Amino acid sequence: MDASHPAELNEVENPIRHLNELTALTQNKYGNTPRPEKGELLFISAMQLAQRAKWNEAAQKLQAAIQEAKRASAGEPEAISAMCLGWVYTRIPGHKEDAFANYSSALQHWESQLGRDNAKLKGFLNDLAAVYSAYGASDQAAEFTARANAL
Numbered sequence: 001m002d003a004s005h006p007a008e009l010n011e012v013e014n015p016i017r018h019l020n021e022l023t024a025l026t027q028n029k030y031g032n033t034p035r036p037e038k039g040e041l042l043f044i045s046a047m048q049l050a051q052r053a054k055w056n057e058a059a060q061k062l063q064a065a066i067q068e069a070k071r072a073s074a075g076e077p078e079a080i081s082a083m084c085l086g087w088v089y090t091r092i093p094g095h096k097e098d099a100f101a102n103y104s105s106a107l108q109h110w111e112s113q114l115g116r117d118n119a120k121l122k123g124f125l126n127d128l129a130a131v132y133s134a135y136g137a138s139d140q141a142a143e144f145t146a147r148a149n150a151l
Contacts, residue, residue: 005093006134006135006136008130008133008134009090009091009131009134009135011130011134012087012090012127012130012131012134013127014047014050014084014087015083015084015086015087015124015127016047016084017123018083018123018124018127019080021120021123022110022114022120022121022124023076023080024076024113037068037072038068039065039068039069039072039074039077039081040065040077042061042062042064042065042068042081043061043062043065043077043080043081043084045061046058046059046060046061046062046065046081046084046088047084049061050084050087050088050091053091055088055091055092056092058088059085059088059089059092059095062081062082062084062085062088063085065077065081066078066081066082066085069081075109075113076109076113078105078109079105079106079109079110080106082102082103082105082106082109083102083103083106083124085098085102086098086099086100086101086102086103086106086131087099087103087127089102090131090134096135099131099135100131100132100135103127103128103131106124107121107124107125107128110124117150117151118151119151121147121148121151122148122151123148125144125145125147125148125151126144126145126148128140128141128144129141129142129144129145129148132144
């Protein structure tokens with residue numbers, strides 16, 4: 001990362017760790033091992049690229065996964081990809097607003113599915129606070145911290 005990019009962003013972990021708490025997705029395909037859908041394949045590929053710190057390529061795959069989820073009217077896969085895209089953008093200098101937009105999109109989905117005051121949001125809200133704080137948006141960071149602490 002360059003000198004103008006906040007080093008604190010390195011402390012924000014991959015949000016994939018929140019999926020068990022946030023998602024309602026279940027495996028409802030029976031029989032033979034189901035073939036992953038296009039959006040799922042794009043997401044998996046993106047996260048593999050992220051593991052290898054190929055951030056720009058990961059961002060492209062996640063953008064495609066979001067478009068595929070929108071096309072399929074799949075809200076939760078869209079939110080998962082947006083959440084991870086927000087995180088990927090924290091790794092790419094100059095993409096602060098993109099990170100904020102994607103994290104915000106994911107948060108709106110989880111709030112609509114779980115409720116604004118659901119304790120399952122706590123970890124994600126703490127991540128948002130860390131991201132906003134690292135970018136110098138202390139008011140928003142304090143708001144997310146207060147919300148997380150209240151859960």
